[in-house]
Amino acid sequence: MSSTSDATSVTTLDSSNHLYLHPSDHPGMNLVSKSFDGTRFGAWKRAMTIALSAKNKLSFVNGVSTRPNDPFLVPQWQRCNDMVISWILNTLSRGISDSVLYTETAYKLWNELNDRYGQVNGAKLYQLQKSICEISQGSNDTATYFTKIKAIWDELSALNSLPNWSCGVSHVFAKRDEDQRLVQFLTGLNASYDSIQSNILMMKPLPSISAAYAILIQDEKQREIHSTNIFAPESSSMNVTAQTSQFRTENKKVVVCSHYKKYGHTSNKCYRLVGFPKDFKFTKNKRFSANSASHVTELKEQESNGLTSDQIGELLQLLQKSYIEKAGQEDAFNTSKISHANFVGPLSEEATGSW
Known part of the structure; x- marks a missing residue:
């Protein structure tokens, strides 16, 4: 009767019992x-300790849970022991x-790994201390640099753990180690952080590493915002310079017509004010070309009726002047579509003063 009750107790283990398997x-x-x-090894051991504790199986590797004397509990203990070995x-x-495949218990397996890889030795300490001295920010941002140096600190802490003294001396040593790490962290920063680095070192007492990291991150964000605000007006000024550079003369001045407010010529050389040259070609003013052609045809007919060539030339000048006055009354946006020079000033030859 008692054996039956013991077997029943095994099958109804509470979830808080270390022999319980989910x-x-x-x-x-x-x-x-x-x-x-x-x-x-220190980082792996820490991660496994957390995971086994969450599974309520840490007692199998630290020696607290041993093989029970109760024969009805031995199979359940063996199941849990083998499960922990498989997880490791x-x-x-x-x-x-x-x-380590043939190790019998999880406790022996854990100790063997700790004896093989977890022993503190001079070579390991030398390697970690050398990495601390050589690490620097370089091209990394503050977050990446801090992650790298903190991984080395954690490994050093796993190798050289301080004893838990109840008199408060451990807090003094912990503060001393934290101040040393703060100096190491600030020393590896780039030269652009010299000002904020000096401000942190002038604080009394020295802030914690987390507080100093938060200050540096805030300073980094402010720099990004400041650089963005500076870039916008600079790009705008570059666009304006690119647009007006084609209208600059040899004296590096922007040439503008004071009458029509057009770039590329001055009012004393404006064709609409002083007249178009005889060899000027109206390539895109269809209406003007058609009207001019029709008037020339009429003048030729009148020449055949008795007009001299001088009279025909004077009539052509009068016609040209009338068209110029009429075009000057039109809207600037409409006249801008007539030609590349808008019939307002000369082409590239005028800007260079060649005629």
Whole structure:
């Protein structure tokens, strides 16, 4: 009767019991995202400790949970032990996994890995300290640089953990280490952060690393906003310069007609005011060309009726002057469509003063 009750108690374990296995637990689970390949053992050990604690199975690797004396609980304990071994093996690389595959308990497996990779030695400390001295911001932003240097700090902390003294001395040592790390972090920044770096170092007491990081991030955001505001007017001025550069003369002055407000000529050389040259070609003024052609035809007919060539020339000048006066009364937007020079001034020859 008692054996039946013991078996029933095993099958009805409370979820808070370390021998309880959730239905979703299986040997193929990966508790950490990155596998351990022999480097950065401290980071891997920390991640596995958190995951096993969340699964309520940390007692299997720290030696608290041992094989029970109750024969009815032994199978359940063995199941949990094998499950923890499978979870650990899933996070190891192929070579390391094969070397510890036949370990009987999760506690022995954990200790073997700790003895092999977790022992503090001079070479490891030298490597980490050298990385701290050589690291700098370079082309990285503040967030990327801080992430890299903090990963090295965490690994150093895992190797050299301070004892938990109840007298408060541990807080003094912790503050000293934090101040040293703050100086290391500020030393690796680029030269553009010299002013904000000096302001942080002048604070009494020195701020925490998190507070200093927040100050640097705020300063970085303000620089981005300031650079954006400066860029906008500079680009606008470049556009204006590009638009007006084609109307500049050799004296680097913008030439504008004071009468018609057009670029490219002055009022004393405006064709509409002083008259068009005889060899000027109206390539796009269809109406003017057609009217001129018709008047020339009429004048030729009148020449055949007895007009001399001088009289015909005077009539042509009068016709040209009448067309100029009529065109000067039209709207500037309509006249701008007549030709590239708008019939207001000369072509590129006038801008250079060639005629």
